[in-house]
Amino acid sequence: MLLHTSKLKFTHPDQPTLSFPDIKLDSKEAIVILGQSGSGKTTLLNLLAGLMTPQSGEVLFDGIDLATRSPQRLDQFRGSEIGIVFQKPHLISAISVIENLELANYFTKKQGQNLMVLLTELGIAHKANASVLTLSEGEAQRVSIARSLVNNPKLILADEPTSSLDDEHASAVVELLKSQAEKIGAALVIVTHDQRLKVHFSKFIEVSGT
Numbered sequence: 001m002l003l004h005t006s007k008l009k010f011t012h013p014d015q016p017t018l019s020f021p022d023i024k025l026d027s028k029e030a031i032v033i034l035g036q037s038g039s040g041k042t043t044l045l046n047l048l049a050g051l052m053t054p055q056s057g058e059v060l061f062d063g064i065d066l067a068t069r070s071p072q073r074l075d076q077f078r079g080s081e082i083g084i085v086f087q088k089p090h091l092i093s094a095i096s097v098i099e100n101l102e103l104a105n106y107f108t109k110k111q112g113q114n115l116m117v118l119l120t121e122l123g124i125a126h127k128a129n130a131s132v133l134t135l136s137e138g139e140a141q142r143v144s145i146a147r148s149l150v151n152n153p154k155l156i157l158a159d160e161p162t163s164s165l166d167d168e169h170a171s172a173v174v175e176l177l178k179s180q181a182e183k184i185g186a187a188l189v190i191v192t193h194d195q196r197l198k199v200h201f202s203k204f205i206e207v208s209g210t
Contacts, residue, residue, distance in 0.1 A: 008057035030188040032197045035207040041191040080108045083148030085158040089140045091132040098128040104150045112150045158190045174200045
């Protein structure tokens with residue numbers, strides 16, 4: 001079992017305690033986590049990534065509780081084994097598209113993907129040396145996806161990847177994430193309020209914030 005959560009709970013200041021369903025996910029499996037605004041789905045993603053520590057319960061990755069790792073080891077682990085597609089791309093505007101990807105690979109010792117091949121598969125090879133300031137919203141999202149894949153992670157986490165897309169583009173992005181995850185043998189978790197994604201997954205859970 002690659003990812004296993006158990007009895008996770010978290011409380012933000014002055015907010016009710018969030019309780020989350022257990023998740024069991026193996027390599028090459030995919031799941032969509034559905035929930036409305038305020039339901040805690042982004043909090044759950046942050047817990048899965050080790051960006052936040054649960055107040056109770058545990059997140060096991062390859063049998064290791066993420067909460068037991070030191071901050072330094074957790075940073076190294078996250079950079080090497082977890083790819084995150086944030087809701088906003090957070091690209092560095094002072095450098096080119098391919099330099100953003102090279103930077104993601106620089107801080108790990110792991111052999112990463114061929115960047116030009118990856119950009120070609122995502123349909124943005126022509127933007128490799130362009131400033132990120134020249135990218136459309138869709139292109140920036142694909143660069144963000146590419147950055148999450150650079151180090152061949154074991155787990156890909158995507159936060160609302162289809163929230164601003166029409167049906168055709170939403171379907172294309174989901175299939176792109178699924179195909180890339182399958183290619184590198186990674187597990188895929190998408191958190192979203194977008195009910196359209198249900199048809200793309202055989203496995204999904206809903207969080208309600210209680």
